[in-house]
Amino acid sequence: MKETVKIKSKKLNVFYGEKKALSNINLEIPERKVTSLIGPSGCGKSTFLRCLNRMNDSIEICKVEGQIFVDEQNIYEKNLDPVLLRARIGMVFQKPNPFPKSIFENVAYGPKIHGLANSGDELNNLVEVSLKKAGLYDEVKDRIDEPGTSLSGGQQQRLCIARAIAVSPEVILMDEPCSALDPIATAKIEELIDELSKNYTIVIVTHSMQQAARVSNQTAFFHMGSLIEVGKTEDVFSMPKEKKTQDYITGKIG
Amino acid sequence: MKEHIVSNYDEDLNSLKSNLVEMGLNCEKQLFHAINITRIINIAKANEIITNDDEIDAQETKIRELATITLSKRQPLADDLRKIIISLKISSILERIGDHASNIAGRILHVKKAPENYLTDSIYQLGQLVLKNFSKALSSYDQESQKIAQIVPAEDVTINSVYETCFREHLHLMMEEPKILGFCTQMLFIAKELERIGDLSKVISKEVIYNLKGKLVKR
Numbered sequence: 001m002k003e004t005v006k007i008k009s010k011k012l013n014v015f016y017g018e019k020k021a022l023s024n025i026n027l028e029i030p031e032r033k034v035t036s037l038i039g040p041s042g043c044g045k046s047t048f049l050r051c052l053n054r055m056n057d058s059i060e061i062c063k064v065e066g067q068i069f070v071d072e073q074n075i076y077e078k079n080l081d082p083v084l085l086r087a088r089i090g091m092v093f094q095k096p097n098p099f100p101k102s103i104f105e106n107v108a109y110g111p112k113i114h115g116l117a118n119s120g121d122e123l124n125n126l127v128e129v130s131l132k133k134a135g136l137y138d139e140v141k142d143r144i145d146e147p148g149t150s151l152s153g154g155q156q157q158r159l160c161i162a163r164a165i166a167v168s169p170e171v172i173l174m175d176e177p178c179s180a181l182d183p184i185a186t187a188k189i190e191e192l193i194d195e196l197s198k199n200y201t202i203v204i205v206t207h208s209m210q211q212a213a214r215v216s217n218q219t220a221f222f223h224m225g226s227l228i229e230v231g232k233t234e235d236v237f238s239m240p241k242e243k244k245t246q247d248y249i250t251g252k253i254g
Numbered sequence: 255m256k257e258h259i260v261s262n263y264d265e266d267l268n269s270l271k272s273n274l275v276e277m278g279l280n281c282e283k284q285l286f287h288a289i290n291i292t293r294i295i296n297i298a299k300a301n302e303i304i305t306n307d308d309e310i311d312a313q314e315t316k317i318r319e320l321a322t323i324t325l326s327k328r329q330p331l332a333d334d335l336r337k338i339i340i341s342l343k344i345s346s347i348l349e350r351i352g353d354h355a356s357n358i359a360g361r362i363l364h365v366k367k368a369p370e371n372y373l374t375d376s377i378y379q380l381g382q383l384v385l386k387n388f389s390k391a392l393s394s395y396d397q398e399s400q401k402i403a404q405i406v407p408a409e410d411v412t413i414n415s416v417y418e419t420c421f422r423e424h425l426h427l428m429m430e431e432p433k434i435l436g437f438c439t440q441m442l443f444i445a446k447e448l449e450r451i452g453d454l455s456k457v458i459s460k461e462v463i464y465n466l467k468g469k470l471v472k473r
Contacts (some may be wrong), residue, residue, distance in 0.1 A: 209331055210329050237332060239332065239468030246333065250258070250330070250332045251263065252257060254257050254260065
């Protein structure tokens with residue numbers, strides 16, 4: 001069965017002022033699969049991720065050329081509202097960043113501003129379902145009004161995932177979501193990624209080769225602003241086609 | 255060949271390889287002596303071969319430990335991972351080959367001496383072919399050479415047909431001279447041990463190709 005393409009970048013070039021950060025990226029991201037972006041620091045993988053929900057718009061010197069299609073719609077079209085786009089394409093960051101509000105409010109905030117719940121009950125239900133999907137509900141159900149920041153790092157990260165899920169996105173972008181977490185919290189997030197991929201398209205930037213190998217279906221390797229290789233994760237990590245990929249994933253120089 | 259950023263990683267992989275090559279050479283030596291005593295029976299040598307097999311077993315254990323430590327320390331990927339996987343596989347094959355050499359020595363201890371009218375040296379000749387092909391399989395690993403590895407399965411076809419000839423020859427000998435039936439039976443068991451070593455050499459060569467190409471070769 002052929003996979004449906006959810007996101008497609010075409011001839012994508014990104015500049016930070018004079019500096020070219022991404023060069024001619026053509027990448028297809030399959031729907032309801034996990035795609036991991038790997039590569040050394042400064043290779044452009046996070047820049048690429050941020051292009052997918054126009055997070056780069058807020059950086060003044062950043063210029064994006066080319067096209068990114070989400071379901072055949074070019075997200076860089078002039079009349080497209082980036083706020084609505086970001087409801088469809090949620091993001092989870094490296095450092096958990098809950099709002100300085102209660103656990104409930106953290107999750108309820110998005111549905112409120114997007115008018116996704118018509119009543120208090122509906123909102124309560126939406127928060128509960130989102131927390132459940134993020135695998136956090138059982139741990140926080142008795143202290144839902146406590147501040148989000150009172151949770152542990154791993155719980156905070158799952159709260160951020162619940163917050164992203166609450167607005168019913170189609171895509172979840174994750175920028176090194178486990179780099180600030182201990183191995184147990186990491187395992188819980190990885191388990192969650194696996195579960196979420198049944199309903200959402202997930203793109204994850206990670207520095208851990210093993211994590212990419214564990215969680216993703218497709219892996220893309222970036223190097224100095226170029227996409228060097230993309231393929232099925234098991235192929236990229238067992239028999240990469242490109243020498244550069246092989247050297248990177250096995251930690252070689254020379 | 256590029257080196258790892260962490261130089262200890264290279265040392266781990268090199269140590270694994272040198273241990274495996276050493277184990278292979280030990281097997282080669284055992285096999286060499288085992289084949290020799292099929293032509294000129296030497297009881298002392300046979301006992302020595304059986305005793306030395308313990309050393310090969312210990313070498314396998316050491317390789318397994320090294321491989322386990324390297325896997326857990328480095329969490330290797332791609333060609334590094336394959337190098338470790340094949341070292342485990344090949345060391346276990348070498349251990350089997352060591353057992354076969356030891357079994358040959360055991361058969362020799364059993365027969366004690368050759369009957370005077372047993373004049374053929376076909377088992378010894380079979381052994382020479384097997385030894386040569388085993389050495390090739392070992393070199394293909396040591397030199398990481400696909401070219402050498404590809405020769406091994408082709409040579410094994412010859413070994414199998416020589417084994418068949420050897421088998422028929424002994425059947426005739428036994429029919430002609432029932433007094434040497436017991437001796438010939440032991441020699442046929444030895445021929446079977448040699449034929450197995452031929453097969454195992456082929457498996458080694460396929461592991462070498464897997465390491466280099468990343469794809470398993472059909473048996």
